[in-house]
Amino acid sequence: MNLIKEVKKKREFFGLPDSVVKRALVESKDDIKEARSLLRKYFGVFLTNRVLKGKGDLLGIHMSSKKRDYGEFYSKILKGVDDVGSVVDLGCGVNGFSYEYLPKGIEYVGIEAAGQLVELMNVYFKEKDFDARAVCLDLFDVEGVVKILRKAKKSRVVLMFQVIDALENMKRDFSKEFISVVMENVEVLVISLPLVSLGGRKKFAVRRKWLVDFLIKNFDVKKDFEMFGERIICVRK
Numbered sequence: 001m002n003l004i005k006e007v008k009k010k011r012e013f014f015g016l017p018d019s020v021v022k023r024a025l026v027e028s029k030d031d032i033k034e035a036r037s038l039l040r041k042y043f044g045v046f047l048t049n050r051v052l053k054g055k056g057d058l059l060g061i062h063m064s065s066k067k068r069d070y071g072e073f074y075s076k077i078l079k080g081v082d083d084v085g086s087v088v089d090l091g092c093g094v095n096g097f098s099y100e101y102l103p104k105g106i107e108y109v110g111i112e113a114a115g116q117l118v119e120l121m122n123v124y125f126k127e128k129d130f131d132a133r134a135v136c137l138d139l140f141d142v143e144g145v146v147k148i149l150r151k152a153k154k155s156r157v158v159l160m161f162q163v164i165d166a167l168e169n170m171k172r173d174f175s176k177e178f179i180s181v182v183m184e185n186v187e188v189l190v191i192s193l194p195l196v197s198l199g200g201r202k203k204f205a206v207r208r209k210w211l212v213d214f215l216i217k218n219f220d221v222k223k224d225f226e227m228f229g230e231r232i233i234c235v236r237k
């Protein structure tokens with residue numbers, strides 16, 4: 001039996017890259033139920049029926065984007081960053097639907113594991129004739145990510161909004177390695193960390209000192225502020 005195929009028979013997982021499913025299978029020692037439950041933990045909360053059906057304002061439905069006023073959000077993040085050529089959005093969720101709030105004429109590339117979201121965004125980009133595309137890729141495919149970054153128009157601004165936890169859950173300490181490689185190929189990196197849990201209930205004691213210390217030690221931290229329940233940190237080389 002092909003275990004990857006078997007796991008992907010559940011509709012919410014069929015669009016995930018095989019490498020993501022394989023990691024869950026390794027972690028669950030090839031137990032299909034357990035692998036699905038891990039994937040549900042990592043990805044399932046974002047793949048709700050309303051999001052998958054792709055009706056209405058997806059930015060307002062998706063858990064991590066619904067609190068944002070994107071106009072204000074991007075203008076604060078990009079203020080002082082001259083000549084932005086492209087925005088590459090790693091683990092973009094449904095952020096691609098916010099393209100209109102970015103400065104005019106920018107190339108947008110969203111990288112996302114959930115294939116269903118990628119398809120929805122690509123249909124939208126085509127309809128609107130935007131200089132934008134979404135790619136279904138596992139961020140652990142670092143070579144694939146670097147290829148995309150190298151091709152993007154300079155100056156390149158990379159977004160990692162609320163993805164550090166997802167990466168760390170899958171592989172501890174992967175983010176530091178990953179950020180170092182990303183920084184070799186971009187001009188600006190913007191990281192956001194949730195200050196409250198995604199359900200919004202309990203207050204997080206999220207200090208993530210290890211990440212902030214790492215960023216301060218290795219890069220030039222240009223901005224560090226809180227907005228819409230997120231801590232935003234912008235760094236340059």
Ligand SMILES: C[S@@+](CC[C@H](N)C(=O)[O-])C[C@H]1O[C@@H](n2cnc3c(N)ncnc32)[C@H](O)[C@@H]1O
Pocket residue numbers: 020043046064065090091092093094095111112113114137138139140160161162163166167
């Ligand atoms: C909390 S959501 C944040 C979405 C978006 N960045 C935002 O802030 O609105 C995390 C996203 O990262 C994606 N993700 C998690 N692990 C990933 C991986 N290994 N490769 C690609 N995408 C991944 C998830 O599918 C999910 O859409």
